[in-house]
Amino acid sequence: MNKELKQMLELYKNKRYKIISERMMEVDENTVTLQIKSGRRILTCSCENQGRFGNSTLCRHKQFFIMFPLLDTLLKRIEDLKVSYKIGRKIQKESIAYDMMINDLDNLLRLK
Numbered sequence: 001m002n003k004e005l006k007q008m009l010e011l012y013k014n015k016r017y018k019i020i021s022e023r024m025m026e027v028d029e030n031t032v033t034l035q036i037k038s039g040r041r042i043l044t045c046s047c048e049n050q051g052r053f054g055n056s057t058l059c060r061h062k063q064f065f066i067m068f069p070l071l072d073t074l075l076k077r078i079e080d081l082k083v084s085y086k087i088g089r090k091i092q093k094e095s096i097a098y099d100m101m102i103n104d105l106d107n108l109l110r111l112k
Contacts, residue, residue: 004063011064012071025068027061034065078105 011017011027018026023034030047043062082105089098 004060007060008064008067008071011060012068012075017064017068025065027064030059030061032061032065075109078108081105 016028020026020031023036025032030045032043032045035042035044043058043065045059045061047059047061082102085098085102085105089102092098
């Protein structure tokens, strides 16, 4: 799996973020802000890289801010599916298909 994607998933799973507003998030104690100006969007971050390289850098904090809506939706849906499959498995006592689906979802959640 891609190193950056693993980092994003670890940030999410370890809850190393805090949503401040729709346009602001704290990631590993650095604040990422989305500024909307006349037809363009600018992401700023309070990390050390921001001061050195300016707005053109894409630090992991900005990457997480961008990926957060997708990660949040996807991982919550996977958890919901796991619960549904476990209920289905209890209803149908011997269902290998449910066990395989639950195992596949577990593997996704383990970053494999």
